[in-house]
Amino acid sequence: MANLLWLQGGACSGNTMSFLNAEEPSACDLVTDFGINVLWHPSLGLELGEGVHKLLRDCVSGEIPLDIFVFEGTVVNAPNGTGNWNRFAGRPMKDWVRELSEAAQFVVAIGDCATWGGIPATAPNPSESSGMQFLKRDRGGALGAGFVSKAGLPAINIPGCPAHPDWVTQILVAVATGRAGDLKLDEFQRPATFFTSFTQTGCTRNMHFAYKVSATEFGQRKGCLFYDLGCRGPMTHSPCNRILWNRQSSKTRAGMPCLGCTEPEFPFFDLMPGTVFKTQTMMGVPKDMPTGVAKTGYIKLTAAAKAAAPAWAEQDIFVV
Amino acid sequence: MAEDSQASGADESRRETIRKLLDAGLDVEAFPRCDSHEQVQAVVRRLQGLDANDLPGRLVVAGVTNFTVEHPEAELAQPCETCMYYLVHRNYCELPELDIPVEPDWSCRLWRI
Numbered sequence: 001m002a003n004l005l006w007l008q009g010g011a012c013s014g015n016t017m018s019f020l021n022a023e024e025p026s027a028c029d030l031v032t033d034f035g036i037n038v039l040w041h042p043s044l045g046l047e048l049g050e051g052v053h054k055l056l057r058d059c060v061s062g063e064i065p066l067d068i069f070v071f072e073g074t075v076v077n078a079p080n081g082t083g084n085w086n087r088f089a090g091r092p093m094k095d096w097v098r099e100l101s102e103a104a105q106f107v108v109a110i111g112d113c114a115t116w117g118g119i120p121a122t123a124p125n126p127s128e129s130s131g132m133q134f135l136k137r138d139r140g141g142a143l144g145a146g147f148v149s150k151a152g153l154p155a156i157n158i159p160g161c162p163a164h165p166d167w168v169t170q171i172l173v174a175v176a177t178g179r180a181g182d183l184k185l186d187e188f189q190r191p192a193t194f195f196t197s198f199t200q201t202g203c204t205r206n207m208h209f210a211y212k213v214s215a216t217e218f219g220q221r222k223g224c225l226f227y228d229l230g231c232r233g234p235m236t237h238s239p240c241n242r243i244l245w246n247r248q249s250s251k252t253r254a255g256m257p258c259l260g261c262t263e264p265e266f267p268f269f270d271l272m273p274g275t276v277f278k279t280q281t282m283m284g285v286p287k288d289m290p291t292g293v294a295k296t297g298y299i300k301l302t303a304a305a306k307a308a309a310p311a312w313a314e315q316d317i318f319v320v
Numbered sequence: 321m322a323e324d325s326q327a328s329g330a331d332e333s334r335r336e337t338i339r340k341l342l343d344a345g346l347d348v349e350a351f352p353r354c355d356s357h358e359q360v361q362a363v364v365r366r367l368q369g370l371d372a373n374d375l376p377g378r379l380v381v382a383g384v385t386n387f388t389v390e391h392p393e394a395e396l397a398q399p400c401e402t403c404m405y406y407l408v409h410r411n412y413c414e415l416p417e418l419d420i421p422v423e424p425d426w427s428c429r430l431w432r433i
Contacts, residue, residue, distance in 0.1 A: 214404040216414050227404040228432070274361055283355045283394045284432045302433050303402045311409040 002067040002176035004030075005059055005100065006041040009086055009093050010120045010129050011073025014162040015111035016043050022165035023247065025173060034173045039064065053089045060099045068175055069104035069149075071097060074113040074120045074129030075142035085127055094142060097132070101143055106175045107132065107155040110168055115157040115188075116141075116264040123270045133157075133189065137264040151180060157189040161261035166243055167194050188264060190237070198291065199258045200226075200233035202241030203250070204318075209234070211309035212302050218255060218277075221318045225257040226290070230277045232260035232268070234290035331412060334375075335421035341376055342386040350383035353391055353398070353429045363430060367417035375420070382418055383429035398431035400424055405432070 008016070020027055020043070030036040038044060040055055047055055058064040075094045076086035083092030101107045109132040112118030116136050120129040130141045132155040139145035148154050156175070158167050171191055174183060184192040200206065208215070208224040215223030225231035233241075233252055240250045240258070251258055257277055260266050269275035280287045289298055342348075354360040363381060370377045378384075388399040400406045401424035405415040413422045415430060 212404065213407075214414070216405060217416055274357060278357070279432075280357050281360065281432050283353070283391055283396065284398060285394075285396075286433075299396070299402075299433060306402055306406070306408055309408050314407045314409055 001035045001037050003037050003039050003059075003065055004068040004070060004172070004176070005039045005056075005066055005104075006070040006072065007088070007093070007096065007100070008042050009071065009073035009097070009114070010076045010127055011111070011113055013043070013072075015072045015114075015160075015168070016041070018160075018162035018165045019110070019168050020165075021246075022169040024166050025169050027169065030169060030172060030176070034176055036068075036172065036176045039066075056089055056096060056100070060096075060103050062103060066100065066104045068106045068108060068172065069100045070108045070110055070172075071101075071114045071132060072110045074117055074127065075132065076120075077128035077130065077142075078126065079128075081128065097142055101132070101147065101149065101155070104149050105151045106153060106180060107143075107147075107149045108171065108175070109133070109155045109157050111163050112159050112161045112261055112266055115159040115190075116266075118161060119267055122267055131157075134264060153180065153183075154185070154189050156183065156185065156191065158194075159188075159190060159262040159264075159266075160238065161259070161266065164238075164240070164243055164245065167191075167239075186237075190262070194239050194243075195237040195262060197237070197239055197242065198234060199236040199238045199240045199250075199252065199260075199262075200290075201239070203233055203252045204241075205252060207313060210305060211313040212306045213309060213313050215255070220316075221255065222314070222316045225252060225255070226279065227286075228279050229257045230275075230279050231257035232263075232288070233258040235288055236260040236263055238262040328410075331410065331421040335411070335423070337375065338379065338384070338420060338422075339386060341379060342384065346376060346379060348380045348383050348385060350385050350389055350427075350429060353383075353389070353431075355393075360430060360432075364417050378418060378420070384418075384420075384422075385427050386423070387427065388425050389427040389429075398427050400426045400428070400431075402433055403431045405430075 059066040077083050078085045083094035086093045109115045116131040116134040117129050120127050133141040133143050186192050205224045213223050214227035215225050366381045388397050390397045400422045405413050413420050
């Protein structure tokens with residue numbers, strides 16, 4: 001049996017909504033099949049008021065062994081570093097976060113807000129939000145760069161806006177069943193099994209990417225969304241086209257450009273007007289290249305690929 | 321098939337009209353090239369403000385030329401044939417605000433790769 005506690009900071013509850021829709025395994029499977037005891041969760045917990053307060057105190061003191069501490073949302077530090085804009089159970093949430101993280105065997109940060117600050121931490125960051133161990137790309141965050149939990153791991157970051165439900169439940173199962181040692185984390189403490197390939201990996205528009213055929217308007221079933229509509233699939237690490245959403249689809253399959261929500265810089269360009277859903281260029285060349293591609297090589301490849309493009313690549317082949 | 325043929329004929333007719341306008345010395349705004357995103361957006365907004373039937377106006381604002389322009393600073397040739405909006409098999413610019421038949425060696429200042 002592994003005790004799990006889930007708290008929310010500066011959050012929209014999107015990751016909770018996502019978690020409750022998990023299928024492989026489901027949130028119920030965690031309890032019935034994998035021995036996870038949910039001590040409390042904002043949407044599922046039974047205790048109220050003093051009952052929650054006591055539970056949290058018991059977790060901090062060790063009276064209740066805390067195996068997994070899950071945090072969703074940013075750690076709010078406003079105003080002036082006090083954290084009083086986000087009080088919970090009688091004190092700033094950030095104080096609970098620090099003490100519970102120190103008491104837990106494993107700490108799991110769910111969603112962009114908990115991992116790197118996400119949308120709340122976008123400049124000018126009025127809530128003085130940060131992630132658990134990062135603020136955007138900078139190490140540190142609420143727990144500090146050197147933090148490791150009792151089991152010896154840093155916070156396990158599962159980013160996304162929201163995180164895919166199965167990324168969450170599969171990592172929780174791995175931790176709860178004693179297989180945390182199998183988890184390889186990347187430089188941003190993301191499980192490598194999910195965040196090594198790209199969003200583009202498995203995208204149904206890859207043939208259009210290869211032949212440099214662009215989608216120029218939303219709703220087009222032909223064309224790649226990278227060239228004009230701001231898709232970040234070629235430079236975003238996520239398995240969104242390998243582990244499909246609702247077991248059905250993905251943003252790019254549905255014609256929606258990837259926003260790069262599993263990367264620390266999300267939302268990109270601080271949401272300046274004109275930067276969302278539009279590929280940013282400099283002298284006609286994309287500012288952000290597909291990962292690992294150099295500008296000169298890109299230009300040469302594009303010319304060759306366009307010249308070689310077959311007629312079908314310029315047509316809608318997903319006919320109904 | 322008949323529809324494709326009609327579209328091809330209509331494209332060729334419009335391409336010929338554009339060719340004649342450019343050969344006659346239509347004073348297009350080929351420079352400055354749209355180097356930044358803001359410049360691109362400014363030109364696109366001007367195109368969106370034009371009457372849908374104002375073909376010469378679109379050519380002028382987009383800076384369409386019947387020859388390839390090389391970007392002066394980037395030393396980068398900017399022909400239609402390498403542009404992301406160009407349909408190779410139709411010889412056509414698919415940028416919604418331009419939407420014109422072109423030739424591979426033509427050019428405009430909204431070129432993007």
